[in-house]
Amino acid sequence: ITATVDLPTDWDGGAISIILYWAPSTADAGNVVWQAIVGYLANNTQIDRAYDALVESIVATPAVAEQMTESAMSTFTPTINRLRLCIARDGTSVTDTYNAHDAWLVGIQINYTADS
Secondary structure, three states, rough: OOOEEEEEOOOOOOOOOEEEEEEEOOOOOOEEEEEEEEEEEEOOOOOOOOOEEOOOOOOOOOOOOOOOOOEOOOOOOOOOOOEEEEEEEEEOOOOOOOOOEEEEEEEEEEEEEEOO
């Protein structure tokens, strides 16, 4: 999933964290590798330019089919308030051991600290 997100005007310029909500398609055990690829988009910037940050999370499946799972990713600190986010599973990673099974991305939460 790819989206452009403007952070709220009360964002304090600090670290951003992403929480993913997802579910495994089967009761099999294994690890799933999620990635958040982030680009910082200023006005008049090409949207197909190189990304600025890669945040990765390796998460064990709950071994329960279709169980909603919450996974916090590492934080990153953007340089501007407009982000281009690409959230994806890296099923080709050697650390993704959930093999040929699907992992369904259900939702995304973006957390930030507001100015006081």
